[in-house]
Amino acid sequence: MEEKLSSVAKTLTPSPIQQLSFLAQRCDAINLAEGFPDFPAPLQIKNAAVSAINSDFNQYRHVQGICDHVACKMKEIQELNVDPLTDIVICCGQSEAFAATMFASKMSQGSHILVVNQFKDFFAFKGVFIMHACLCFISSVVEQGDEVIIFDPSYETYETCIRLAGGIPVYVALDPPNWTLDLDKLKKSFTSKTKAVVLNSPHNPTGKVFSKDELEIIAGACQTWNILAVTDEVYEHITFDKERHISLASLPEMQKRTIVTSSLSKTFSVTGWRIGWAIAPAWIASAIRNIHIKITDSAPAPFQEAALTALMSPHAYFDSLRRDYELKRDFVVDMLEKVGFKMQFKPKGSFFVFAPLPGSCTLSDVEFVEELIKQAGVVAVPGCGFFHTSLSAEDSSQAALGYQRRYIRFAFCKSEDTLAAASKKISGLVNGTGNFKLL
Template identity: 45%
Template sequence: MKQMHGLDVDPLTDIAICCGQSEAFAATMFAIINPGDEVILFDPSYETYETCIKMAGGVPVYVSLDPPHWNLGRRLYKKLLVIGWAIAPACFASAIRNIHIKVTDSAPAPFQEAALVALTSPLEYFESLRKDYESKRNYIVELLLRVGFQLHMKPKGSFFVFAELPASCVLSDIEFVEELIKQAGVVAVPGCGFFHTNQSSDKFSQAAFSYQKKYIRFAFCKSDATLYSVQKN
């Protein structure tokens, strides 16, 4: 952590090892949220965050990001908490571990062995892995652009692409995904599931958030053979 991310943490007290990021997030919410606490989330956001917060008794408060670059525009917000993995001050990490033990007890032994191999691998391995994912990302981005999708930025820390449907497309995100499965055998995720701020039945409000039905999420964490086969379809 110190070498790669500049984080000075005590591995014995400041880290809670969980079964992946989703469980780490859930355990963190149960550990630190009191009933009625408000938790700030960006919108769009990962679909499980809202459920975890509500189950812990918290109240999600969404900060809408401005499409197509998904930034805060002119708005200014302070003290936004973003949790990637369960590294926290010892008092919080201890609480997270207590929740983790009650939820999943421990990560499966094969996963722990794999994590040990990863953590002891040389930095050259991670650089090679980064280049491999970068190549996959560039391939899927170029493919989507060729068929008319609109991409306003390349992902830099994820293996997902959040692409806007072609301007000429009259289908909603859900309708497009259904047709994509039928006609090309390709499975993607409708973008509407990642938005939460359009809860109003007011027609003007719905019009303002109509862009939420125009995005599709594609994953490029696939083998090269799988990615290349998409182009044939």
């Protein structure tokens, strides 16, 4: 019966990041692979969720207060006027299996589908709410054959959503080591079929925060080609070295063509709560809302109630969040440098370090991760899974061909105890001459 699967479904494979997390569990290894905190969420938010459950908020629900608070935050931080009644959609992931079934079923004109009410959480993996928000957006605007530009390296979800909707991802490579945007590369990526551009800033996996100059280049291209932009801003409150996140929507003439997606997950350490949102012009938000209702109906009711408490957090909370994560970033960067990594780029946001293997290391990224698990009991992510661009003939030097297999992503959204334990295990591979065994 495998022939009943769609051509897109046949290309999908398990998330390598989640597979590494499963491996960490089986091997009792320290998980620096997957981007979820292993420390408690803020107590007042957990208490709000418990209170909501005890108050029997158990049914389908739309908590308008979330939209009101998000609109206020966008005004305060990005100086954007957002109508909470028409421009914001609360997103989640519960009945995504239904959507997955629809996309995965191989259909032709007149085909019939028997729908059995035995749903499984098909999308039960990291970033499901943001995938749902992206999927709703992509489904609402992308048609068969439309091209969508993505900056590379990139998080795996974007390509999946685009392909499920029948679109074609077009990758524009950011230039290492600082992951700068090349204007000429961006210009060459546009065609008459380009429908949208996807922007993730602060960026996973590199930790790059796109500069205002780069955002202006992207905004100019969107206006020149009359296309839409969808932004993934889940790390908006996690920036370092006095760097400030700027939403693409806040640039002149961009709000009317930009869909902003974000969530509670990273900011409040609740990646399993599945509360996210999309902010868009009313005509797009309406389409996203209609698709969302058909797929999932509503986000988890008690966690929507708890989101109200989270979104009312004082400025001091966000300041403390940045300070704490900056210390964790510095700890991991220092740890890696001590064992021989050459950190040319220090992440400015998110909670990942994208570390290049030194030239002296003969292992590929995959081989390094495998040996790190075997010899140190620490799990990281090989960088090759984030790269999608094919190098051109003029860039066929060994150095150019190699860099896509020379990066390792370490997640530092972990407790001090976890990071200290990882450091001890990794440092334990330094031999008597002071050299790291794997490098």
